[in-house]
Amino acid sequence: MIRAQPSLLEWSATNNGSTPDESTATVDDGSYSPPTDVEAFLRQYADTYRYYGSGKCALRDGLAAVCSPGQNVLVPAYLPDAVVEPLFELGLEPRRYAIYDTLAPVIADLESRADDRTGAVVSVNYFGFPQPGLKAIAELADENDWVHVDDNAHGALSVDETHGLLGTVGDIGITSLWKTLPVGDGAVLYCNDPEIADTFEPSDLAGVADSFTRSDLAFVCKSVAGDLLDSTAVLNDAARSLITSRSPQRESDPRGRYESTKVPMSRLSSFVLTRANPIEIVARRRANYLAWHALFHSRxxxxxxxxxxxxxxxxxxxxxxxxxAKKLLRLLERYGVDGAHTWPRLATAVLEDEAYETAHRLAREIVVLPVHQHIDTDTVVAIRDEIERSIG
Incomplete structure (x- = not known):
């Protein structure tokens, strides 16, 4: 089985503080030593940043520092429904702009939604790749004196040849660590503009918890239980059903999901990011991505x-x-791929507006498959070969 998320247990079993293998490290002339933990990686690319429990809380503090109540913020329509909840809390109006099938912004539509009360524009690096049109958005922000927010929730370790570390392209930027590491929370707010960095005053949502909490313990137990169940196929389905039936249900409304993330980054997440090897993580994820690509690129x-x-x-x-999409998801589930799903859950305001038809279509048709670092690439290859044999 391929799990949806990286494994804390597997990370702890394999993490020994060693340096990256020569095959995955990039060394220029012997004078450069690649970072061996995520915190060192961040320091290499960013001068000013703060930790948070979630990307939405990081976005909340970032916008609070650069926008005033009554202003509006331009955001792409193709976004999960809860992303704009921090804007509502701050008295800001989200104005959604259309995107193309390529995920690039429709610049004419974006400009048509701006006025003299526009304070910021958000670009999004979908799935860890720089958004097509990122340069155009940055130029528009500069021309109109808008704050450019570089939403890099998906790509904490992505370094683009043109833009550098994604998340550091705009005046402010965010990234979500928990989408990459085997942790339950964690995010970063980048203050890339020196003037913003000098005047920034974080809320009590910023920082790292003083100690380990019951939430840390609960995450560890859940992660370990998942690993044990995966290794015991006979008990897997029944046990997972029991756990699901006895677990508290996740908040279904966007505001409830946002409110549930309003805590600083956990001590457990801080512990992992100071020991997780970014070079190895990037290499493993890329290998798994390419293994899936060998199956789907010509279908x-x-x-x-x-x-x-x-x-x-x-x-x-x-x-x-x-x-x-449903047919593909059933096929992947049949071959043991856990966690594949369509993305994202769009906001009601987007679903009810025909102007965002492209976003509607993408949300129905885009299926995402796991590539995290605790998937054995050979397992992806084996599943890929089985699928190829079954469907031709």
């Missing part, structure tokens, strides 16, 4: 969202498009 019924994997990009998932 007539499924189209990869991205034609290639550029150097330096750390993919969050492997995204594909298909008009038969």
């Amino acid at each position: 007539p019924d499924v189209t990869p969202v991205f034609d290639e994997l550029p150097p330096g990009i750390c993919p969050q998932v492997y995204p594909v498009r298909t008009a038969e």
